Amino acid sequence: MLQAHEGSRNDVAALMAEIGRRARAAARPLALASAERKHAALVGMAQAVARQEQAILAANALDMANGEEAGLSPAMLDRLKLDSGRIRAIADGIRAIAELKDPIGEIIAEWDRPNGLHIERVRTPLGVIGVIYESRPNVTADAGALCLKAGNAVILRGGSDSLNSSQAIHACLVEGLKSAGLPGDAIQLVPTTNRAAVGEMLTGLSGNLDVIVPRGGKSLVGRVQTEARVPVFAHLEGICHLYIDRSADLDMAVTIAVNAKMRRTGICGSAETLLVDHAVKDTHLLPILAALDAAGCEIRAEDEVRAVFGQAKPANEDDWSTEYLDAIISVKLVDGVSGAIDHIERYSSHHTEAIVADDAATAERFFNEIDSAILLHNASTQFADGGEFGMGAEIGIATGRMHARGPVGVEQLTSFKYRVRGAGQVRP
Amino acid sequence: MLQAHEGSRNDVAALMAEIGRRARAAARPLALASAERKHAALVGMAQAVARQEQAILAANALDMANGEEAGLSPAMLDRLKLDSGRIRAIADGIRAIAELKDPIGEIIAEWDRPNGLHIERVRTPLGVIGVIYESRPNVTADAGALCLKAGNAVILRGGSDSLNSSQAIHACLVEGLKSAGLPGDAIQLVPTTNRAAVGEMLTGLSGNLDVIVPRGGKSLVGRVQTEARVPVFAHLEGICHLYIDRSADLDMAVTIAVNAKMRRTGICGSAETLLVDHAVKDTHLLPILAALDAAGCEIRAEDEVRAVFGQAKPANEDDWSTEYLDAIISVKLVDGVSGAIDHIERYSSHHTEAIVADDAATAERFFNEIDSAILLHNASTQFADGGEFGMGAEIGIATGRMHARGPVGVEQLTSFKYRVRGAGQVRP
Numbered sequence: 001m002l003q004a005h006e007g008s009r010n011d012v013a014a015l016m017a018e019i020g021r022r023a024r025a026a027a028r029p030l031a032l033a034s035a036e037r038k039h040a041a042l043v044g045m046a047q048a049v050a051r052q053e054q055a056i057l058a059a060n061a062l063d064m065a066n067g068e069e070a071g072l073s074p075a076m077l078d079r080l081k082l083d084s085g086r087i088r089a090i091a092d093g094i095r096a097i098a099e100l101k102d103p104i105g106e107i108i109a110e111w112d113r114p115n116g117l118h119i120e121r122v123r124t125p126l127g128v129i130g131v132i133y134e135s136r137p138n139v140t141a142d143a144g145a146l147c148l149k150a151g152n153a154v155i156l157r158g159g160s161d162s163l164n165s166s167q168a169i170h171a172c173l174v175e176g177l178k179s180a181g182l183p184g185d186a187i188q189l190v191p192t193t194n195r196a197a198v199g200e201m202l203t204g205l206s207g208n209l210d211v212i213v214p215r216g217g218k219s220l221v222g223r224v225q226t227e228a229r230v231p232v233f234a235h236l237e238g239i240c241h242l243y244i245d246r247s248a249d250l251d252m253a254v255t256i257a258v259n260a261k262m263r264r265t266g267i268c269g270s271a272e273t274l275l276v277d278h279a280v281k282d283t284h285l286l287p288i289l290a291a292l293d294a295a296g297c298e299i300r301a302e303d304e305v306r307a308v309f310g311q312a313k314p315a316n317e318d319d320w321s322t323e324y325l326d327a328i329i330s331v332k333l334v335d336g337v338s339g340a341i342d343h344i345e346r347y348s349s350h351h352t353e354a355i356v357a358d359d360a361a362t363a364e365r366f367f368n369e370i371d372s373a374i375l376l377h378n379a380s381t382q383f384a385d386g387g388e389f390g391m392g393a394e395i396g397i398a399t400g401r402m403h404a405r406g407p408v409g410v411e412q413l414t415s416f417k418y419r420v421r422g423a424g425q426v427r428p
Numbered sequence: 429m430l431q432a433h434e435g436s437r438n439d440v441a442a443l444m445a446e447i448g449r450r451a452r453a454a455a456r457p458l459a460l461a462s463a464e465r466k467h468a469a470l471v472g473m474a475q476a477v478a479r480q481e482q483a484i485l486a487a488n489a490l491d492m493a494n495g496e497e498a499g500l501s502p503a504m505l506d507r508l509k510l511d512s513g514r515i516r517a518i519a520d521g522i523r524a525i526a527e528l529k530d531p532i533g534e535i536i537a538e539w540d541r542p543n544g545l546h547i548e549r550v551r552t553p554l555g556v557i558g559v560i561y562e563s564r565p566n567v568t569a570d571a572g573a574l575c576l577k578a579g580n581a582v583i584l585r586g587g588s589d590s591l592n593s594s595q596a597i598h599a600c601l602v603e604g605l606k607s608a609g610l611p612g613d614a615i616q617l618v619p620t621t622n623r624a625a626v627g628e629m630l631t632g633l634s635g636n637l638d639v640i641v642p643r644g645g646k647s648l649v650g651r652v653q654t655e656a657r658v659p660v661f662a663h664l665e666g667i668c669h670l671y672i673d674r675s676a677d678l679d680m681a682v683t684i685a686v687n688a689k690m691r692r693t694g695i696c697g698s699a700e701t702l703l704v705d706h707a708v709k710d711t712h713l714l715p716i717l718a719a720l721d722a723a724g725c726e727i728r729a730e731d732e733v734r735a736v737f738g739q740a741k742p743a744n745e746d747d748w749s750t751e752y753l754d755a756i757i758s759v760k761l762v763d764g765v766s767g768a769i770d771h772i773e774r775y776s777s778h779h780t781e782a783i784v785a786d787d788a789a790t791a792e793r794f795f796n797e798i799d800s801a802i803l804l805h806n807a808s809t810q811f812a813d814g815g816e817f818g819m820g821a822e823i824g825i826a827t828g829r830m831h832a833r834g835p836v837g838v839e840q841l842t843s844f845k846y847r848v849r850g851a852g853q854v855r856p
Contacts, residue, residue: 427811
């Protein structure tokens with residue numbers, strides 16, 4: 001690994017340029033590596049993580065001590081903290097990625113032409129992926145392993161809070177790569193906490209970085225989306241909506257509403273706004289709000305809703321575009337599915353929206369007219385997750401419309417090329 | 429249509445911002461438009477082009493007169509010129525796009541989860557596409573029609589030389605849109621020749637432009653690739669290689685070499701460098717070069733080749749990275765497929781490469797180890813074309829690895845979303 005620099009901006013630029021060149025150089029042998037070799041490397045990584053538990057814990061103790069001294073919040077310290085169980089989960093996560101189907105070389109489509117040419121579209125790696133994340137050290141392993149499975153080199157830039165933990169985990173990843181005869185530069189961890197390193201990545205490292213995946217809070221993602229000169233797979237926020245139609249089964253609506261909001265409030269697929277069809281104001285609204293309230297959820301609503309459920313706080317305009325990531329939900333009555341679609345098109349972050357309805361045509365309309373990455377009918381928004389989609393691990397969820405959308409798993413980290421087989425054909 | 433402005437940079441910025449807002453507003457009804465409606469609009473466009481032949485010719489005569497006065501080269505004037513045959517070809521091109529399968533709503537993949545959720549990945553439009561092109565007025569129709577077929581709004585910025593012709597064609601496109609009840613703003617033509625308009629498009633029009641497709645020479649494409657803040661589908665150049673392996677059939681090698689270089693020398697899929705396996709220097713080299721020479725091709729080669737074919741001019745280092753787009757080819761002897769792969773990885777623009785070989789394992793290696801958009805075995809590089817691939821019309825060929833690669837047809841101008849159907853599932 002390159003030595004950590006804490007020097008000038010020029011030093012950081014030179015360091016990052018070198019990291020970019022090394023990543024690009026590693027990308028070619030990686031693209032040509034067999035499925036067996038990548039599998040062996042991943043298994044080797046998982047074994048190394050398990051074997052190095054004490055070293056990882058020691059590095060993490062250093063980060064925790066620094067973090068406490070720096071006054072990190074309890075939530076941030078919890079994200080940073082590793083223990084035996086979490087290290088086991090990291091190793092298990094790498095093993096799960098090892099067992100995914102290798103996407104590279106897969107024939108995505110093939111067809112014949114009238115002149116006898118046979119055309120195949122075949123999956124290839126994307127190249128070099130940059131991952132910029134914050135305090136969770138497990139992202140080092142997850143992102144490194146997932147990029148490798150798709151045949152990509154990766155440049156990891158973790159949070160400064162977790163640098164020691166990430167370096168200890170990264171050493172295990174490199175050990176796995178080398179044990180399988182793959183270049184250690186396939187997974188590089190930026191060895192400096194200097195923030196200029198992020199700026200260098202956003203420029204694309206002179207063409208040596210093909211895509212950036214930011215993992216973290218809104219300010220990180222927003223900066224990356226605004227400043228990156230290379231494509232970005234990300235979602236800025238998940239302002240997810242749940243719409244209860246007049247045709248909804250009441251029990252189902254209650255169950256899904258409580259799950260969509262309260263199962264885990266801090267994930268991007270958690271519902272932030274509940275839209276209820278005006279036509280079922282008298283039957284559905286109160287039981288749903290009472291159930292949310294009983295589950296510990298704060299309700300912010302317009303006056304007409306508050307007239308039905310007095311405990312609700314008043315909602316203001318900002319509430320419709322706020323991702324609470326907390327046990328708070330904004331509630332609004334709308335005029336049927338049209339009203340729901342209008343509200344969602346205006347306020348949604350195009351991440352995930354769900355409808356509860358028995359009427360199939362209404363659900364179809366919701367599906368057709370809303371342009372969000374994930375739409376669900378009679379299911380909780382909390383299914384917005386690569387694992388729940390059966391894709392295995394994901395590096396995040398993207399709300400853009402280019403290349404990857406929705407859960408970004410191993411397949412979404414690939415590109416393709418065409419292979420054309422002939423028998424001497426020339427073009428007339 | 430908005431009035432043409434020849435005013436200040438601020439005027440152009442305001443004009444382009446308004447064009448962007450209109451395009452985004454048109455994108456939604458367009459995304460929801462039925463296949464039948466889009467088909468009707470395209471048929472209406474083709475009819476309008478045929479009906480307005482005289483108006484288009486009159487506008488073109490104006491452009492031609494201006495072009496002659498401005499001293500455009502004969503080649504540029506030829507690109508600019510329209511006649512009855514070319515106008516018929518434009519109308520036929522739109523009709524062919526009308527008859528393509530509508531990609532929107534197509535279910536690309538679907539699967540069931542163990543919990544009973546049914547997941548579909550369904551094709552959606554990309555949004556708003558910007559096309560920046562030079563003097564060929566037919567691009568106005570081709571690009572406008574293709575973007576519409578995929579449900580996208582499009583902002584067309586043609587060359588100033590062809591503005592009158594493009595405006596006349598654009599009027600026909602708008603007529604077709606309106607005749608089918610689609611918004612005229614779905615296809616907008618930038619009504620100013622002020623170059624600042626391109627700069628505004630490159631910034632992404634405040635999020636109202638999702639992707640840019642440059643169509644034209646290297647300086648245009650280079651500027652767009654360097655400066656665009658939104659994704660770009662393009663190829664900077666097509667430095668395409670043809671490799672003749674030791675296992676090549678000689679007759680096939682000769683035929684493919686002449687076709688790959690000489691069928692049309694000005695297209696991006698034309699071969700620019702011929703690599704010949706050293707092992708067949710004594711059998712294959714001379715017949716291939718003699719045939720190229722007889723077809724009128726200038727040969728630039730290293731000394732060892734010139735010793736075999738004395739008419740060849742000496743090649744210098746620049747020749748290996750030059751896209752001649754002319755009847756010139758650079759020729760080099762390489763050590764088998766390994767040598768060919770090494771040369772191609774170093775000099776290729778990752779557009780299209782072909783191998784002539786009887787040995788299947790050698791061709792496989794060429795296919796696997798070269799990361800270009802299109803690879804061909806025993807076929808001419810001139811098949812690098814969306815039409816030849818059976819995709820119908822193409823808006824260009826992309827060499828990037830993000831989203832679209834190779835021919836960019838109607839499918840490549842789409843995105844996707846997920847539709848998930850449940851029966852009340854919540855996440856445990």
